[in-house]
Amino acid sequence: MKMWFLGTGAGRPNKHRNVSAIALQLPEPDSVWWLFDCGEATQHQLMHVPLKLSKLEKIFVTHLHGDHLYGLPGLLSTRSFDGGTTPLTVYGPAGLKSYIETTFALTGTMLDYELVVQELTEEKQAEICVDGPCRVEAGPLEHRVPCFGYRVIETDAPGPFMADKARALGVKQGPLFGRLKAGEAITLEDGTVVSPGEVTDGAWKGRIITVLGDTSPCEMAFALSEKADLLVHEATFAAGLEEKAHEFGHCTTAEAAIVARDAGAQRLVMTHFSGRYSNEELARLEAEAAEIFPNVTAAKDLSMLDIQRIHKPSAT
Incomplete structure (x- = not known):
C-alpha cells in the first residue's frame, strides 16, 4: 500500500501546502485507490502523482467543512472525462448527499458512472464497508460539526510460498x-x-491504517487507532497551545503523539497544520511529538509513504 498526502494544511490553502486530502493506493494487481477528504484543488494535486481518477473507487469524507470538501464536485465531474466508468461510493456525514446533488443540479453536471453516497449516522464505532481483503470502520470524533475517523483493516495473507x-x-x-x-x-x-x-511460511500480517478527521482529544480517537500500523492524526497547533486548539475542535502535536503512544500504534504521521507554520518549522513540530512518540513524521504536500506488510513466520 502507498499513501499520498495531497494536502496537509488546515482551513485554507497557502504557499506551503494545500488543504486536506489523502490518497491510499491498494495493493497490486488492481492498484485501485481510495481518497480521504477532498479539499479545494485536490484534483490539481493529483496531476503531480501517478494516480488515475479512473482507478478511484471510494471516497471517505470526514466532515463537511470546506477545507475537506470543496474539491469534491470538480473531482467527481473530472472522473468522467478521465475515463471513469466504474461505480464510485462516497461515505461521509449526513448532508453530504444533499451537497453533491444540489451542486450538480445547479451546474447541470452529469456523470458517466454510478455514484453512490452513503451517509454515516452511527454514534459508535461500526463497520461501514467490506471490499476484498479490506474492511473499513468509522467512528464519531469531537469537532465543531459531525466528524468521523476511519480505520482500514486488511486481512492476513498467506506467507512466502515454499x-x-x-x-x-x-x-x-x-x-x-x-x-x-x-x-x-x-x-x-x-x-x-x-x-x-x-x-507457506506463516502469514503476511494484514495492515491497519487509521485516518482521523479534525478532532479534539476523545476516546474514539484511541479506539480507532488501536494497534494501527499507521495513524494519520491532525496536529493543527504546536504543543502548549492546547486551549486554542480545543476552542476550534483540534489537537496539538503532543496530543497526537499521546494517541499514537497509548493506542499502541506503530507509526504516526501528523497533518492538518495551521497556516502559521511554514514547512521549515515542521521539523520543530515533529521534534515536539517525538519526545512522546519517537516514530513520527510531519507530512508535506505530495509526499508518499510506502506501508509494508510484516511477515509472521510459522512457529517452530
Whole structure:
C-alpha cells in the first residue's frame, strides 16, 4: 500500500501546502485507490502523482467543512472525462448527499458512472464497508460539526510460498501453485488435500491504517487507532497551545503523539497544520511529538509513504 498526502494544511490553502486530502493506493494487481477528504484543488494535486481518477473507487469524507470538501464536485465531474466508468461510493456525514446533488443540479453536471453516497449516522464505532481483503470502520470524533475517523483493516495473507515443500507433497508446478499462493486449498489426483498452511511460511500480517478527521482529544480517537500500523492524526497547533486548539475542535502535536503512544500504534504521521507554520518549522513540530512518540513524521504536500506488510513466520 502507498499513501499520498495531497494536502496537509488546515482551513485554507497557502504557499506551503494545500488543504486536506489523502490518497491510499491498494495493493497490486488492481492498484485501485481510495481518497480521504477532498479539499479545494485536490484534483490539481493529483496531476503531480501517478494516480488515475479512473482507478478511484471510494471516497471517505470526514466532515463537511470546506477545507475537506470543496474539491469534491470538480473531482467527481473530472472522473468522467478521465475515463471513469466504474461505480464510485462516497461515505461521509449526513448532508453530504444533499451537497453533491444540489451542486450538480445547479451546474447541470452529469456523470458517466454510478455514484453512490452513503451517509454515516452511527454514534459508535461500526463497520461501514467490506471490499476484498479490506474492511473499513468509522467512528464519531469531537469537532465543531459531525466528524468521523476511519480505520482500514486488511486481512492476513498467506506467507512466502515454499515451492520445494509443495513439490514434496506431490503438487505439480502450474495453476495449483497459484491457487495455493492465493490461500486456496487444493485436492490432488489421489484425493490428497493440500492446504496453504502446509506450503507457506506463516502469514503476511494484514495492515491497519487509521485516518482521523479534525478532532479534539476523545476516546474514539484511541479506539480507532488501536494497534494501527499507521495513524494519520491532525496536529493543527504546536504543543502548549492546547486551549486554542480545543476552542476550534483540534489537537496539538503532543496530543497526537499521546494517541499514537497509548493506542499502541506503530507509526504516526501528523497533518492538518495551521497556516502559521511554514514547512521549515515542521521539523520543530515533529521534534515536539517525538519526545512522546519517537516514530513520527510531519507530512508535506505530495509526499508518499510506502506501508509494508510484516511477515509472521510459522512457529517452530
